[in-house]
Amino acid sequence: MTQKTDYTSDYRPLDVQAIREDFPIFAEIPPLAFLDSAASTQTPRAVVDAMDAYYDTYRSNIHRGIYRISEEATDQYEKARQKVARLINAPRTTEVVFTRNTTESINLVAYSWGSVNIQQADEIVLTELEHHSNLVPWQMLAQRTGANLRYLEITEQGLLDFTQLHDLLSEKTKLIAITHVSNVLGTINPIQSVVEAAHAAGAKVLVDAAQSVPHFHVDVQQLDCDFLAFSGHKMCGPTGVGVLYGKSELLEEMPPFLGGGSMIRSVERDISTYADVPAKFEAGTPSIAEAIGLGATVDYLTQVGLASIHVHEQELLKYAHDRLRDIDGITIYGPAPHQKSGVVSFNIEGIHPHDVAGILDTHNVAIRAGHHCAQPLMKKLDVIATVRASFYLYNTIEDVDRLCEGLQKAQILMTRRN
Secondary structure (H helix, E strand, O other), rough: OOOOOOOOOOOOOOOHHHHHHHHHHHHHOOEEEOEEOOOOOOOOOHHHHHHHHHHHOOOOOOOOOOOHHHHHHHHHHHHHHHHHHHOOOOOHHEEEEEEEEEEEEHHHHHHHHHHHHHOOEEEEEEEEOHHHHHOOHHHHHHHHOEEEEEOOEEOOOOEOHHHHHHHHHHOOOOEEEEOOOOOOOOOEEOOOHHHHHHHOOOOEEEEOOOOOOOOOOOOOOHOOOEEEEOOOOOOOOOOOOOEEOHHHHHHHHHOOOOOOOOOOOEEEOOEEEEEEOOOHHHHHHHHHHHHHHHHHHHHHHHHHHHHHHHHHHHHHHHHHHHHOOOOEEEEEEOOOOOOOOOOOEEEEOOOOOOHHHHHHHHOEEOOOOEOOOHHHHHHOOOOOHHHEEEEOOOHHHHHHHHHHHHHHHHHHHHHOOO
């Protein structure tokens, strides 16, 4: 199953040095080679300024205050929703629900949609590439309902084996929950093809887009997915804010996830009626400053250009693969660079990933080491953990060189110790 998607239609070269000047941390720590953006990105000054403006000049609650600064806060909060809707090409702004992060977005669907639509003996299809955030909520749902989980496996190259898909799908299949991009291997999955197969079988599709929305154009209408989730902190935005996109007809039918203020239409002693979406799913005071910051993030990434970010990451990825292959004892996991996003996971023979990370840190190179919240995938790869370097718009060829130089120094150091 193949799918060709052009992520470079409006590409223009990045001025990476100018971009780095937008991020205060690189002035604070000039030698920092930050290669852990798959976990959480750095934040540009424009986003911090937008949040500071809220706290400094119109700090107030939203939607209820009948005074000027509350109305301004409400306006900025809802403008952020509009910006997000445009970013992912959602047909309606009301299809964008603010959450805390991707994890909460997926749990919202698992509890709300799942409680109504999943019954005993129904089947949910997952993949071996999933982050725990798109695995554990479905395990919990299956335990509550008696549903069954089925898995689409990966090939030796780290690609999903789509020859299995039609055998997995049946009249019992209610949902496919799939990552757009693997946070471990970087594998880019052909979501449109998955959606077409799922819909033909009568199933819905939820896409974990935490590793795709920040890195290339994601169009929910083109994908035709039913749900899509992502986080602000992985796209140069604040922590504590995420997004759930859902088709209107599905969100309307779903019961509330949390009860309380803001999500109601009226409350009586024994019964309540609920607000329209998206308010129905945004109980209590939300992360107002963070949502406004997310809106500023969308502005920033749009100005830089997602196509340009994708091409830049691909150049770094190819260079990193070439450099890493020249180092003895390194095993790289996952597909070839042209089949994945800006992530490379690897191990060095005889050195634990945590030791690699610690040694690199002494050289101001920040990478991730561990199971990356993907333990089933680690078992599939027959490893306990991997070293992961992940790239973003502010990374340079020099960052990759420093990574490789640090790895060679780690080998020398561990050889001396042994």
